[in-house]
Amino acid sequence: MSVIDKIQTYFRKKSPWLLHFDCGSCNGCDIEVLACLTPVYDIERFGIINVGNPMHSDIMLVTGTVNHRNKKVLLNLYDQMPNPKLIVAIGSCALSGGVFREAYNVIGGVDKILPVDVYVPGCPAKPEAIIDGVVMALDKFSREKVKEKGYA
């Protein structure tokens, strides 16, 4: 990796901004995500900010099942995120559809629509697991992984 790549990777890891999108979950995982922002877990220590805007974010946290309506929204939001970007699927609904897998409008987990980088299991996923998952995702900002995904 060249020097510039090393520098860019370093800064990308030091300042990951999140976009949190709820596809239609029971809000259990969402509450746990928001709990990470509270003084108990305080993810701002890692420079993580929950921006609500895909154009500002690096990592998209997705909870809930993907269905025929919100798949377009997911794709739109993913499209509006600037590269390099990562997807973290949180909770069993986002992983595979969870208990709602058999419902008529449910397509399944997030990976049916988007390329997921990290899966965080749980129902709901614990804040510690979510933080773990995000930190694991950060590793993918390194140059080789970025090149693999074709983000150049």
Next chain:
Amino acid sequence: MTQNIAQILAGIAAGPFLGGLISGLDRILTARLQARIGPPVLQPFFDVMKLLSKEKMAVNVWQAFCAYCYLVATAISLVLFFLQSDLLLILFTQAVGAVFLVVGALSSTSPYSQVGAHRELLQILTYEPLLVLVVVGIYLETGSFKISAVFNWHEPLLLKLPFLFLALGYALTIKLRKSPFDLSTSHHAHQELVKGLLTDYSGPFLALIEVGHWYEIMLILGLCSLFWATSWFGVIMLVSITYMLELIIDNVSARMNWRWMLGYVWAMGLTLSLVNLIWLYQG
């Protein structure tokens, strides 16, 4: 001549470096006030560097133009400050940046951008008369608009211009985008307009706007520092205490709407300024 060049370079450098540090301190102190730990003090620099390394993405190319103009205008105004130039000229130069920020936001058709831009215009409308009156007060006291006259003045300006300092405080709160005046865009939590004015900026352009904002922070804190320009200790104490007060106000108040902001700040700020100016005029 060499002194001028040194001042220019100091002005260009002070914005990013000092402004970023103050921004970082801001976040740590805010976090501590909220019983959190907060990010490292260099976090704003990490944010800007990360943004610079992102893909270039925009809603339209005009936004790139406006982001650059904003940065250049705020940088020029800070450089003029370091060159100890005319205060009124500095105000007008800073206003160039603010207008370009608005025009850039208006160029996006997203409602968040549009409403954010109009709120930003209303914010400009609110604080600009106050800044002009503060500068007029400095003129009435020192006899000159030039910053060099302030530095040569024998006593701290705060003694004769206390109400004008309070009026400046209103302008400072609005400029720093602190509650209750963080209508058009705000720093941390996303707000009812997503990111308001800055919603459709991203990547490198957002980084430029952030650095421009640092220049603005330095400029307005510089204006505050003029009120105790007789000693370095005085400057640091005044600016620190003012900034702490701003943080506390930010954390205890909720965001208000533009009608309240316009009405309240004009009523309080203009009255305070007028009273102080009448004092100076008579004395």
Next chain:
Amino acid sequence: MTVEMLNAEQISAILIISPFLAALVCYLIRVSAARSFVVLITGGVLIISAVLLIPLTPFSLSPPPFLGINIHVIVQTLDVLLLLIILYFGFKYRHIVIKALALLQIILLLYCEFFLIQNKQDNSTLYCDHLTLVMVLIISIVGAIICFQAIPYMKIHEAHWSPVKSRQHRFFLVMMMFLGAMNGLVLSNDLMIFYFFFELTTLCSFLLIGHDKTKLAIENALRALWMNSLGGALFIAAIVIIYPITGTLALQQILTPANTGAKMFMLAMALLCVAAFTKSAQFPFQSWLLGAMVAPTPVSALLHSSTMVKVGVYFILRLAPAIKATFLSQSLAIFGAFGFLAAAALAVGQSNGKKVLAYSTISNLGLIFACAGLNTSESVMAAMLLIVFHAMIKALLFLCVGAIEQRIDSRDIEDMRGLYANMPLTALITVMGVIMMIMPPFGVLLSKWMAMEAAASNLYVIFMIALGSALTVMYWARWAGTLMSDPFAGRFRPEYQPLLTWTALGSLCTGAGLLSISAPWFYIKIIAPVMSGPYFPPYTVRDGILENSFGVFAVFPLSVVAVAGFVLSVWALKRASGARIVAPYLGGAQTTEPGKFKGPMNQTIKAEARNYYLSSIFGEKKLTTWINLGAGVLLTLLLGGTL
């Protein structure tokens, strides 16, 4: 005869007489190509003559008798004829106020002519110092450029409107006549001759506003006529008062400091001030200017922003040395500042583009009045600079709005949303004009800076100027942003406009920009010489930086930096063309069509936005009554204070 041999008398004659001759030719020749040619030639002649006047300034002279008759007698006869024409219009449209005012003026004029004025010989009928020179340059250069643009504009105007017979010959008759009248007005030193040209511009304004002959146009033309006639009546009344005191009507002799302070003299000055207010559409006389916006846009550009409304401020600047340090001067400053603030507030609540420009004009004129009232060297210089730059840039903006209006059939700012997609170059020039109105280092802001520094010792004035200045930024920034509101338009391809339009817009835009950059040298060459008598040159110039003991404005260095910043930003714009373009954020609900999103029941909805016009606070209907009341109070103060 080479051009060097032209002396001041000949050039003054060319400046005043040639437009009248051209007007006659335009009216008689009904071939439009020939008429355009005449207009172009006359414009060129005017521009050259005005530039030739520069080295000859200052001068004063008396034209010899024409065909054996004294000039004064000719002018007074024409004046009576003019007033009879106005009276005729009063009868034609059955407007009692016009009839009354015209009659009043005729009576007073005849009284002056036969009973009052004893000696009709005066040594200096024409007087040109650098203030006059500045006005002549504006009238001739900006006026000529506007007439150039009027040629294609009126063709399209009549094509849209398709009258029974073309009325362009009438239009250009009056436009040319007007240019001659303006030149005559600013060059004249004699109050009677000034008054004649004053009334002639009133008549021209009336004819041009009513040009389209619609009911609305005639109504507004009549309103303009009676308000300006009121000014004329006050003017002749002031002459009646002044002559017994001074024994002369030569301005330069009237304005000696010996007369300052005498009660009747000050009353006459106050009446002249109010006459200037009616001409410059200050409150409460502003409604005629707002109504005048129904006229074709070259009329708005020429009369109602660059030249005719400048007559009032020019005249007050002339009077300024005579009223220095009097109560009249002080109340003039407050009145002017009030006008500045009130008009800016009203402009915030407007969405009609031409009305915004009209209110902005009234606002800037108020600022010039305030500067004249403050009566210090800095403020007088600020007033002169503001006259020059405002004339150029407001004319540019009016011409832009005219071109836009003809293309999109609307003058509402909301309809100009995203204009860049259809008319990229015009939109850019308009944005450039807006930038030159509100930003440093350009001329309008330079003069505003100077005005604020001059006003800082006067609490009422600076307070109102500070508020007004903030409001000004709001309505201009809003307009500039709306024009560029567009979801990415692709390659820049300038739209088609007639060549004369591009020439006019381009020359005004670059001219204003170049003049702004060279403001310090403009000051040294042309403005500083005016600073004599009770004034002195207020600034020193070093390396293009204007400086005095309490202020400094680095015009040239800032201009260089601004140009560099502009170039950098344009380069950034070019580089950003390689950026990935995405739709604006619409909550993820955007569709592939630009600006549309998926709403309830899966329907596609267009995302619409509208500007804040804050009509509940700044609406015209809401504020106008109060503002007129306030202005009435201030006017009473102004007049009553002299007694």
